[in-house]
Amino acid sequence: MGQGKSQFTEDELQDYEDLTYFTKKEVLYAHQKFKALAPEKVGHNKNAKLPMAKILQYPELRVNPFRDRICKVFSSSNDGDCTFEDFLDMMSVFSESAPKGVKAEHAFRIFDFDGDDMIGVSDLREVIERLCGAELKLSDSEIQQLVQNVLEEADLDDDGALSFAEFEHIIDKSSDFCHSFRIRL
Amino acid sequence: MSGGNSKNKSRSKRHEGWEEAGGEFYQELYPGGEQELFDNLQRADAAKLATLLPSKQARNKNLSNEERTWEEIMQIKAMPNATKLRLQGFEQLQWRQRKIWHRFRSRCGEIMGKLELWQSSLREIEGKFGTGVVAYFLFLRWLFFLNMAISSFVILFLILPKVLLVENLEECIDENSTICCSEAYFTRNWTRNNVILDLIQGTGLMERTILFYGVYSAQIYSFFINSWETELFYNMPMAYILVPISWALLSLVAIVKTGAKGFKERLVENEGQFYVYCNLVFGGWDFCIHNEKSAKIKHKAIYNEFKGLLEEERIKEEKQLRTKESNILMHLRRLLVNILVLVILLLSGVLIYFAFNHSMYWLDEQMAQENEFVNRTEGKVFLGDYRESAFSIGRFQNTLLEFLPFLCIVVLNIIVPEIFGFLIKYENYTPARVIVITLLRTVLLRLSAFAVLLSQIYIQVTNPNRVFCAVFTDESRLDCWETYVGQQLYKLILTDFALQFFMTFIINFPRSLVARHSNSTCLKVIGTQGFYLPKHVLDIVYVQTIIWMGAFFCPFLPIIGTIFTFLIFYVKKFACLVNSTPSPIVYKASKSKSLFMSVLLLGFIISIAPVAYSVAEIMPSVNCGPFRGFNTVWEYVVVTFESFPKFIREVIFLLGTSTFAVPAFAVLLFLLYYYCAVAAANRHMVTVLKNQLVLEGHDKQFLLNRLSAFIRQHQKRCDRRNRASFADDDSIQNSSR
Numbered sequence: 024m025g026q027g028k029s030q031f032t033e034d035e036l037q038d039y040e041d042l043t044y045f046t047k048k049e050v051l052y053a054h055q056k057f058k059a060l061a062p063e064k065v066g067h068n069k070n071a072k073l074p075m076a077k078i079l080q081y082p083e084l085r086v087n088p089f090r091d092r093i094c095k096v097f098s099s100s101n102d103g104d105c106t107f108e109d110f111l112d113m114m115s116v117f118s119e120s121a122p123k124g125v126k127a128e129h130a131f132r133i134f135d136f137d138g139d140d141m142i143g144v145s146d147l148r149e150v151i152e153r154l155c156g157a158e159l160k161l162s163d164s165e166i167q168q169l170v171q172n173v174l175e176e177a178d179l180d181d182d183g184a185l186s187f188a189e190f191e192h193i194i195d196k197s198s199d200f201c202h203s204f205r206i207r208l
Numbered sequence: 209m210s211g212g213n214s215k216n217k218s219r220s221k222r223h224e225g226w227e228e229a230g231g232e233f234y235q236e237l238y239p240g241g242e243q244e245l246f247d248n249l250q251r252a253d254a255a256k257l258a259t260l261l262p263s264k265q266a267r268n269k270n271l272s273n274e275e276r277t278w279e280e281i282m283q284i285k286a287m288p289n290a291t292k293l294r295l296q297g298f299e300q301l302q303w304r305q306r307k308i309w310h311r312f313r314s315r316c317g318e319i320m321g322k323l324e325l326w327q328s329s330l331r332e333i334e335g336k337f338g339t340g341v342v343a344y345f346l347f348l349r350w351l352f353f354l355n356m357a358i359s360s361f362v363i364l365f366l367i368l369p370k371v372l373l374v375e376n377l378e379e380c381i382d383e384n385s386t387i388c389c390s391e392a393y394f395t396r397n398w399t400r401n402n403v404i405l406d407l408i409q410g411t412g413l414m415e416r417t418i419l420f421y422g423v424y425s426a427q428i429y430s431f432f433i434n435s436w437e438t439e440l441f442y443n444m445p446m447a448y449i450l451v452p453i454s455w456a457l458l459s460l461v462a463i464v465k466t467g468a469k470g471f472k473e474r475l476v477e478n479e480g481q482f483y484v485y486c487n488l489v490f491g492g493w494d495f496c497i498h499n500e501k502s503a504k505i506k507h508k509a510i511y512n513e514f515k516g517l518l519e520e521e522r523i524k525e526e527k528q529l530r531t532k533e534s535n536i537l538m539h540l541r542r543l544l545v546n547i548l549v550l551v552i553l554l555l556s557g558v559l560i561y562f563a564f565n566h567s568m569y570w571l572d573e574q575m576a577q578e579n580e581f582v583n584r585t586e587g588k589v590f591l592g593d594y595r596e597s598a599f600s601i602g603r604f605q606n607t608l609l610e611f612l613p614f615l616c617i618v619v620l621n622i623i624v625p626e627i628f629g630f631l632i633k634y635e636n637y638t639p640a641r642v643i644v645i646t647l648l649r650t651v652l653l654r655l656s657a658f659a660v661l662l663s664q665i666y667i668q669v670t671n672p673n674r675v676f677c678a679v680f681t682d683e684s685r686l687d688c689w690e691t692y693v694g695q696q697l698y699k700l701i702l703t704d705f706a707l708q709f710f711m712t713f714i715i716n717f718p719r720s721l722v723a724r725h726s727n728s729t730c731l732k733v734i735g736t737q738g739f740y741l742p743k744h745v746l747d748i749v750y751v752q753t754i755i756w757m758g759a760f761f762c763p764f765l766p767i768i769g770t771i772f773t774f775l776i777f778y779v780k781k782f783a784c785l786v787n788s789t790p791s792p793i794v795y796k797a798s799k800s801k802s803l804f805m806s807v808l809l810l811g812f813i814i815s816i817a818p819v820a821y822s823v824a825e826i827m828p829s830v831n832c833g834p835f836r837g838f839n840t841v842w843e844y845v846v847v848t849f850e851s852f853p854k855f856i857r858e859v860i861f862l863l864g865t866s867t868f869a870v871p872a873f874a875v876l877l878f879l880l881y882y883y884c885a886v887a888a889a890n891r892h893m894v895t896v897l898k899n900q901l902v903l904e905g906h907d908k909q910f911l912l913n914r915l916s917a918f919i920r921q922h923q924k925r926c927d928r929r930n931r932a933s934f935a936d937d938d939s940i941q942n943s944s945r
Binding site for chain 1: 278281285307310311314483484485486487489490491492493494495496497498500503504507508510511514515517518521901902905906909912
């Protein structure tokens with residue numbers, strides 16, 4: 024790329040550009056960020072697998088209430104450890120140019136804590152608890168009420184859980200979602 | 209080999225099994241199209257059948273697609289002539305161009321975002337107080353831009369021409385002519401006061417500056433351009449009437465447009481199903497947040513919002529549970545509070561009335577004394593010395609008297625809303641309702657103050673005994689009454705701003721310090737203050753109302769207003785971030801936006817109405833201003849209209865007659881009816897579709913239950929059959945042995 028010190032070949036960059044919502048320059052920038060998390064390891068192997076704890080050093084992820092879920096969803100080995108490609112995938116989904124559908128799908132997986140392909144009552148509870156943070160606690164009945172309200176709004180088929188179609192329907196109607204579900208590289 | 213055999217066998221057997229088991233069930237449920245599904249079911253085994261469930265389907269398909277696509281891409285890449293498959297030549301160029309254009313646009317958006325005024329402040333406020341309060345600050349910024357637009361109109365078309373163009377001097381010949389009157393007015397020695405006092409009162413030195421209506425010329429400026437050899441004209445009075453009309457239209461359009469946008473948003477939110485909770489739960493977290501502090505604040509904001517939503521729900525429920533007696537009791541209480549509010553409003557009106565009359569009376573007295581003295585000594589030369597010596601003590605008193613009504617108004621504006629806020633606690637309204645009602649009451653208070661003030665001025669101005677021409681009178685406040693009105697509003701806006709400044713920094717700031725650094729509960733109660741939105745909204749709407757009302761009489765007012773709104777942003781930011789603790793009430797952004805706009809619209813109508821009346825009905829001053837010598841300001845427009853070419857006159861005249869108006873009215877009515885009908889039809893359609901959606905949901909659920917039962921049944925059958933076939937196999941093997 025004319026910089027001389029790039030760890031990537033032109034072909035690899037082209038692949039990354041085709042597969043993500045980034046340009047080559049942004050891919051390189053993402054790699055810099057990735058490298059900053061663990062300079063030694065990534066210096067040796069550009070696609071090194073970093074443990075989840077290292078990935079969570081990334082500022083936006085550090086304070087995110089769903090940080091562990093995000094890592095798990097994007098990790099190719101499903102245990103939260105991410106290679107550079109996983110990281111790039113994550114950033115690409117969170118980037119501004121990613122379409123709503125892609126964002127919605129990943130959001131669905133992030134919010135689906137127990138992995139049963141439905142956002143059920145327990146998932147909703149977990150989401151609400153995490154949103155309020157560690158210090159502020161809503162009472163049990165309040166959370167119950169909130170979960171019930173969410174289901175009342177969105178659960179079109181009354182099965183007590185949100186399927187992906189229902190979730191997508193909500194996201195379609197929500198104008199804020201695309202603004203908030205975004206991490207600037 | 210035997211395994212393969214048994215598989216085949218089992219499949220064929222399964223085939224038969226399906227035939228008998230599922231056939232009739234599906235036959236009766238699905239008269240047509242079942243064959244396809246049936247085939248699918250036959251081919252698939254139980255594990256795969258589960259993927260037919262809709263919830264699983266969407267995702268799994270997507271994932272496998274992704275994988276397959278990736279594999280395909282890799283295969284294509286591995287092909288020897290892979291490079292040829294990329295877009296070639298012109299197409300590639302086009303594609304690149306599209307990409308570059310896209311990137312350019314997003315880059316532009318980013319830069320614009322950085323240029324946007326107060327962006328970081330807004331983020332900070334959003335982090336601490338939530339979107340509702342940010343909506344308020346956005347509103348403030350919007351008003352700032354509106355004022356800037358109005359100011360640019362005024363500067364371009366009134367102030368610059370006035371400063372740059374040279375007036376022709378005209379000789380005073382006839383004593384009764386407007387020229388002599390204005391000469392007498394302008395050559396009169398002004399009351400010599402302290403410069404600072406003049407500055408804040410708009411009197412003396414300031415009265416004859418471009419700040420006020422008085423100095424704007426009644427002439428049509430003309431200047432000769434040598435290089436073009438033509439003469440250009442600038443019709444100052446025309447400009448003076450057109451500029452207010454254009455900014456009034458601009459404001460109206462801006463308000464209506466922004467308000468309509470907010471209204472539409474609200475409508476969508478209300479009409480479509482409520483997604484308040486879902487929005488908050490799934491879109492609540494801002495993934496951009498990257499430091500601990502703002503994350504903590506965000507947690508708190510979301511927590512508050514949850515609480516607010518639940519609170520609203522609770523009040524709704526309470527309302528339904530209320531018994532008849534308590535209902536009546538509550539209505540009685542509300543009635544009582546309303547009467548009390550009315551009494552307070554009346555009292556404050558009376559108070560302002562007396563304050564104004566009192567100050568006028570004393571000022572008149574003083575002026576009469578001075579004039580008497582001047583007449584006796586017959587020496588205007590000594591005027592200055594005389595005032596310097598004798599009235600230096602009285603001057604301060606004078607200023608106080610001048611400001612008395614305004615101080616009264618502003619102090620009432622601060623105290624009475626507090627009382628209202630206290631009273632409304634006894635009325636049990638929902639939080640949203642509380643905001644609206646407090647706003648309405650406070651608006652009424654502020655307007656009653658305006659009404660009293662304006663009616664007093666009106667009575668003075670239209671006094672039939674008043675001598676109009678300055679040649680024949682002593683100095684009076686109403687020599688140029690438009691300037692006088694301008695001065696009053698100028699004083700009002702200054703007082704208002706000063707008090708806001710004072711309240712925020714001198715009173716509320718120490719209060720918040722006390723609250724933060726002391727442990728006693730009593731002091732904490734005194735010191736803690738929420739950011740109470742309705743009050744702050746009114747503060748700025750009030751300033752805006754003064755600007756609209758005064759801009760005709762004091763063209764500088766929009767410029768002053770622009771500066772003030774700019775400063776008020778910081779004052780309010782300070783009040784919000786430093787003085788206040790996040791309030792337990794959560795204000796919702798979309799709702800408050802349309803609320804602000806409706807309050808502003810009310811303010812606009814109420815401020816423009818008196819100005820329009822004065823333009824159309826009251827005789828402008830003879831001594832000063834662009835319309836000296838006309839009966840009304842509007843008369844000037846009519847006279848100018850008369851000088852237009854006949855054709856244009858005819859056309860415009862036609863627009864005013866019934867031949868045009870009646871058909872136009874009919875067409876408008878027709879359109880209105882059409883849109884109403886469409887809206888009604890759409891609304892009906894929405895309910896029908898909603899019902900249908902619910903029905904579909906139930907249908908789906910029923911089918912899913914059937915399907916899963918079916919799968920279970922099928923699985924059992926298979927197991928049985930398998931077991932049986934294994935047994936068969938075994939028996940065959942056994943027999944063969």
